[in-house]
Each structure stands twice: as C-alpha cells, then as structure tokens.
Amino acid sequence: MLEMNSKTLRFFSRMGARGVLGQIVFDYLQEGNALYVVTADLSRASGFDRVKKMYPEHLVNVGIAEQNMIGVSAGLASQGTPVIATTWATFSSVRAADQIRNYMGFMHSNIKLVGLESGLSGAEYGYTHSNCPDIAVIRSIPGIKILCPCDGAEIYQAVYAALKYDGPVYIRLVGRFNLPAIYTDPTFEYKIGSANILRKGSDAVIISAGTILNNALQAAEKLLEEGISVEVIDMHTIVPLDTAIIDHCLNHNLIFVLEDHLITGGLYSAVCEYICALPGNIKPRIAPISIKNGFIPSGTQEFTEKLCGIDTDTIIDVINREVSL
C-alpha cells in the first residue's frame, strides 16, 4: 500500500476518482491479497488498465450487463474472497437493485460495489448519467454499508477499508480527474462509520459527504469572513451513520445537510430519520441543501450545481438567511 504523505496526497488529487480506484486495487493485488475485479465494460473508466495488464486472471469483464455482474460477483465471492464490481452509479443502483437486494442484501455477499461518476459529475451526458438516487436505493436495502469518500486520499482509504471488511459495501464515487484535496494532513484517520470533523464552528454545522464537501469548506471560509462560524463534518459513511457525531451536532441551533443527491432518501433523510426519532423536544432545525429536481438538464458540474442550489454561493446564501431568522 502507498504510504500517506503530502506527496501521495497531491498524487491522489491529480489522479481523481478513477485513477485512485485503479491504484488501490492494483496495490491490493500487488500485496498478494485474494481479490476478484469485475466490471460491466468499464475497466478503463475504473482505472483498471494496470490490473488488466498485470493481473488479467483476476479481472472479469461481463460486458454491458450490470444485473449479471452482481450475480456473477456473488458467485465469485461465495467462498469469502472479496469482489470489487464497477459500473456507472445509475446502473450500480437503480438498474441492478433487485440483484443487489438479493445477493448483497439478503445473502450478504462480500461484494464491494462501486458506483462511478455519481452525483452531478456526469451531468454533461444528461439525466441518465447524473443525479441518480443511488444512496436512496442502496440505503433501502438492509445490511449494505455505504461509503462516500470526498477526495483522492479518502477514496484510497475507503476502498482499502472496504476490501478488508468482510461484507457488502457500496462505494459512491464522484468525479473523474483532479479532485480537490479535502484532507491535507496525511495522518488523518479513516474508519468506516466514524465521521470526521473537518472544521470547528459555533453558529451552525454542515453535515455532508463526498466531493461536494469542497463547496461546504469554501462556504464556511467565506462565512467566517462575515462573522459566521460554521462547523463542517465529513460523514463519509452513510450506512452506518455516525450517530455519536450527530448527537454532538445537536448542541448547534442549526444543522445543514449538504448533498449532491436527490433530497429523497439520501444523507438528509438519514440524518432526519435519526434526529426525529430521538425522544424529547429539543431538536435543532435541520435544513436541507439537497437536489430538489428529479431530472436535471445537461450541463457542466459547475452549471448543474448552481442550478440545483448546492454550489458554494447558494450554500452561503442559505446559511446567511437561516442564521438571521
């Protein structure tokens, strides 16, 4: 495995989601670990070029057949060897949902399913490849962990942790190349289910996950210049949710949940489900900064983030408005 230092962090940032995914899978195989790599015709888009070249016997391309990919992966995982399976996020969730429910949910197969270019990173292709409700779909299937790493370093750690964990995991990746680095300290800790506080603050808190955290951090920085102190939490694991850190958030008057996902069934829903079920009546306001549009027009990530109201400027506006109420 690569040692975490400032150089590797810069390297991860440059390589982006697919490059880091390919790197960790290659490193894992190079360590001599048992692993099968299955893809629905996306070995290049998953960064598996070197895996294909050096470890062809570990790679299976099932063709453009995502439902089959899940069943075949479950068979390959039937004796406990982990399987990493990749396709675009729409197909790794909505299209193969029944297969996922059976093989990853009920049978608890040791599959690490990767949804590529989730969120709005594929929005230029149109609605079929963007804003799919992957978290909502997978979260509705019991027993599957959901990881949403926010930058290259966290992708590396998350995939490694998923491979070491014995059980089904969904890994949601956003973006292709050049991911902004959220973690600049190479000694940061990554543990499935343990959220990280990226920035302390006292007036409000933003809970978020994935690359959209970059917008949260930028908004928090600008808000501080205006005298508003905002805490930012990296809830990199959506299932299981780190409820201890949410309990800590209850000390704030305002909780914002920022997500590059439909408001239905994503992180906002998960946080609300937890807080609303707590006994007593001492709840802070929980405001969504989520995507309300079901099907969005095509455009760049920057354009669609603005359109959906999850860009940095809109986050600042929303928090300013809520804080002044």
Add this chain to the structure above:
Amino acid sequence: MIMNDNIGLCQKTAAMARQRMLDHPAAASKSIHWGSAFSCVEILAVLYQCILNNNSSDDLRDRFILSKGHAAFSLYTIMNLKGMLSNQLYDTFREDGSSLSELSHYDPELGIEASGGSLGMGLSYGAGLALLARKTNQPYQTYVLTGDGELDEGNIWEAIMLISQLQLSNLTLIVDHNRLQLDDYTDRIISWKDIVRRFEAFGFNVYSADGHDCAELLSAFHAASLSDKPKVIIANTVKGKGVSFMENECVWHDRLLSSAELQLARSEVKCDA
C-alpha cells in the same frame, strides 16, 4: 453408466415426493405452486439421488441452484426424502415464521445455495460459482434449474452470453420446459418453440429429455457431463404432472385445493412406499 436400480430409485423418489407433498398439512390450507412443483419432481429426484455430490457441506460439494424458486415445495420434499431436511422442519412448511417459505431462499445451513423467488437471477450466480471453480481449480460442478417462462427474463440471457463467452463447461443449465407460465401457454406469450435452436445459436450443446422419465434424464446428464462446451438440458415436462386436473392447466400455477380436489389428487398419486 446408468444403472437400472438408479432409474428405479429416482422414479420411486419422485412418486413418493408427489404423495408426500399432497399429504402435507399445507396442501389442505395453502395456495401452492403445484404446477411448477410437480413438473420438476423427476428432475430434482435425479439430481439429488444420482447427480449431485452433496454429501459434504464443504467447498467440494456440487452446487445446485433452484432459480425457479416457486418450485420450492418440491425441493424441500426431495431434500426431506434424501434425509437432508428433517421431518420436524419439513412439517413447518408455510407455517408463520418457518424458514421453508413458498419461494425458496438462500439458507446455507439447509444447503439452499441461493434465493429463487425473484426469477432470472440464479444463472448469473451459477456462472460466478462455475467461474470461481475454474479459477481456483476446484472440482465441484454447478447445476442451475430454471423454468421456461423464466427464460423471458433478460438477466438469464446476460448470463447465457457470458457462460458461452467464457466456455463454462463445469455448469449445467436445466430448463424445466413445461410450456406454461402464470397467465397462459408460453407459446401465446413468449414462445419457446425453437428453444433448442436458440441455445445452439448461443453456443450451447443442447440435450433433450422427457423430464418425467428418469432414464432419459440420467442419460442426458451423462451425455452433458462429457461435453466440454456450455450445456443445457431441455427437460420436456408437463406442468402439474401426476394430477390429472392440474396437468397443462395454468390456473394450477398457484392455487388452493378444495377438499374434494385434494382427495382426488391424493388418490391419483398414491404409491406403495
């Protein structure tokens, strides 16, 4: 080689299975997938009595996947007759909270390899098992039983194309070709009249057998075992086989027997065992 006593054993097991199913308390009180259960009794009897090396629960065991999970009652009954499923548990079939549901589901303790309720999924899992055996040099064989109506599912053909592409000859697909599905004859919905040609076009060796004749089934399994290509056994069957008023009647896909019907059905399947 196929021994006559094996044929007799399978045929007798099948006869006893039909009788046992109709004698089960659930037969009088529950709507059951009789048609599908009865069409594959001989296939399951042959598999469990003569084909599957399932004596061990370890990694060496052959894998059998009932993809047409609505024939679960047949599976439980054959497993019970084989001594793999206790009478005590068998009696709980369809009781509230029983692990023996109408559609079979994954239960490693019982030896049920995969869930079959959601049609079209079992062959993908079988392909994965066969591929794993090949990659790890394990000798086990994989058998998958689907219905013919089940072949309507696109996931089946995704799996068939991969099995063909990878030349997975350590997997045997068996199609219970009873020519009926829930609504009607398959010919009136999605026709499988040219089922042999379709499989051949996908690169499979096709073996046909009368799915109620254990000698023919055993011959087909034997011939298929010698093939180094992807293989399918088309078992030509009668839906509801063994009970005259159920045979070839799609209403008996899933239906509750009246007490008079149950009495008649029991008299028709009675065997000396």
